[in-house]
Amino acid sequence: MSEGGRHSAPPRSRHSAARRRTRMWPLLLSLLLVAGAVGGGLALHQSSERAEGAATAGPTTPAIDLAARAAAVDKVLKRRAQAVLADNETEFLADVDPGNKNLVARQRTLFTNLRQFGFARLAYEQMSQQYDDAIAQKYGPSTYLVAIAMSYQIRGIDMVPVRAMLGYTFTEKAPGDWMLVSDTDLDKRLPRGSHEEAWDTGSVLVKRAPRVLVVVEQGQVQLATKLTKMASSAVTAVTKSWPGGWKGAGVVIALDDKIVRGADYTQPKNAEDALAMATWVYRTLPGEATGEGERADSYVVINPRNRDKVDARTLAHEFTHVATAPYGPYAPRWLVEGAATYVEFLPMEGEEPLLLDQYKLDVQTKYLAKAKSLPVDAKFFDQADSAYPLSWLAVEYLFKRYGGTEVGTLYQELAALGSTQAERDRIMVEHINLTEAGLFQALKTAAAA
Incomplete structure (x- = not known):
């Protein structure tokens, strides 16, 4: 049964467009970290x-x-x-x-x-x-x-x-x-994002569950238990929902420190609105074999200011980034965030169902009608109010129109090879016979119908 069939009211406020402007859409900033140049001549x-x-x-x-x-x-x-x-x-x-x-x-x-x-x-x-x-x-x-x-x-x-x-x-x-x-x-x-690990910050408490590891300040047993339960639910959700199944694990770091790994919650754009970031873990370090380093996985770092606002859906969003991190760095931002939001919004054990049918209509009316294209990478987080909903809409369309296997394959190839617009369009035409511009027009046509 669809979420729209469960309730007649709009989606609960946590996921409504209005609330997302103050809580979730602005600057989730997952995987925003870009490996910086090696500083100080190191x-x-x-x-x-x-x-x-x-x-x-x-x-x-x-x-x-x-x-x-x-x-x-x-x-x-x-x-x-x-x-x-x-x-x-x-x-x-x-x-x-x-x-x-x-x-x-x-x-x-x-x-x-x-x-x-x-x-x-x-x-x-x-x-x-x-x-x-x-x-x-x-x-x-x-x-x-x-x-x-x-x-x-x-x-x-x-x-x-x-x-x-x-x-x-x-x-x-x-x-x-x-x-x-x-x-x-x-x-x-040292290069940003490849040091200042959770074990370097002071006394910590580590709690485990199958495919889950949670790090909190020493003594915060209740928080560790709460986050472990949420993370376990989120791992199960991403494993079930991501094409091909995800076999990885979820690491959640929830410390009082505002700078851990690649997450910097001292920056104004992060401190207020960001809930969590999936920060890259490296197979080879930035500057060691390649300028960006070779990514192996991601660990999630929670904003200490917004710790109480994180739930299992938040972690499912971030763990989708974890699942896709090994693919590469070149997928368009609308696909990266749209896929994570798509999984976040799916039915999840222990979480209230969402009215996605009504939400879809709201996105089409409030954002798609005014948009000229899919969200572009350079302005994505500056226009987060509209970028996240439009990205979700695009990925929702792809899943329904082409199926999960095709979406997963498309994501992998774009992430590995889509470093230029020409390459992105070539890959998309090869997989779904649409360029990014063509996909945007398909969303417009679907909304009109």
């Missing part, structure tokens, strides 16, 4: 110095056996990774500067956090050395400031190993014996 490929072991170090660093240093620091990093997997806090802290009480405390909290995530794999890898005279003067002539790639796979969550970035500062406390003296010196120079 190169993420492996250093040729490390590979050759014979290059000259920076002007503030004395001559040193680079191969020996690399080998010694590798041992430190390997010991730390194995300590997490083996639940050995003593070993994890063994190479941390004991005189820096704040660093020791942060590292102890980090260890406790990491243990909760349940890594199936964990490794740290040195990337390129960085140079900073002020830091070298602070820690001494043996200062080694280096970008580190953290490779990990959370058991039952990550389908493939993924990577994040951090920066460490080491000094040589004795010949061949290197000590971690800082874990924050490179933070401002």
Whole structure:
């Protein structure tokens, strides 16, 4: 039975067009993160110095056996990774500067956090050395400031190993014996979205369910339980509704911090209206193999200001982004957000049905009648009041006219190859015999009928 057959009233206010202007349509901003250029001249490929072991170090660093240093620091990093997997806090802290009480405390909290995530794999890898005279003067002539790639796979969550970035500062406390003296010196120079992970923010609580992992502040048991239930419902909904079935998992991060991973809720455009963002998780890091990095998955980060407004439908929207993230970055925004909203609005266990028949008429009357085209990428979030409803209408038309299998295939090819308008139109004609402009006219014709 359709939602329109269940009730005679308009859809509940949460999903009505009027309320969406103040609650949901404006700046959901899912997958808005665009991997920024690597800042501060930071190169993420492996250093040729490390590979050759014979290059000259920076002007503030004395001559040193680079191969020996690399080998010694590798041992430190390997010991730390194995300590997490083996639940050995003593070993994890063994190479941390004991005189820096704040660093020791942060590292102890980090260890406790990491243990909760349940890594199936964990490794740290040195990337390129960085140079900073002020830091070298602070820690001494043996200062080694280096970008580190953290490779990990959370058991039952990550389908493939993924990577994040951090920066460490080491000094040589004795010949061949290197000590971690800082874990924050490179933070401002690392690529946006590939660091500042949930385990880096302070004491957290991790709660699990099948194909679900929720992260909240330590002690927020009730919130964790609530979000886990919502996330489980949303995972089931996306698995059922997305063409071909989705086999991935949903990670929900709901911390008090306003900057976590690629989500920045200090920005005015995000702080007020955004509910949540699906932030990319990388198979290879931005700047490492390609400028954008190769995406593997997404984790959802909830806006702490709007935490109470999130429900299972919100998470179903975001998990649709998670399900489609591996396809690639080039799908048009109307398809990205339209598909997520389409799944969000479908019947869902434990959620009130929506009057989609009436909502469709409202969208056709209020937005389609005034529109000149499908929402364009560059202005999508600036015109969110109309862009989200029109995107939903377009995807709803595609599902009904061509079926889920064709929509899923179309999405995959557009995401992988649709980097130009010509390519987008070629792919759409190949699949549905319509360009983007043709699809817009089809929506107009359907509304008139």
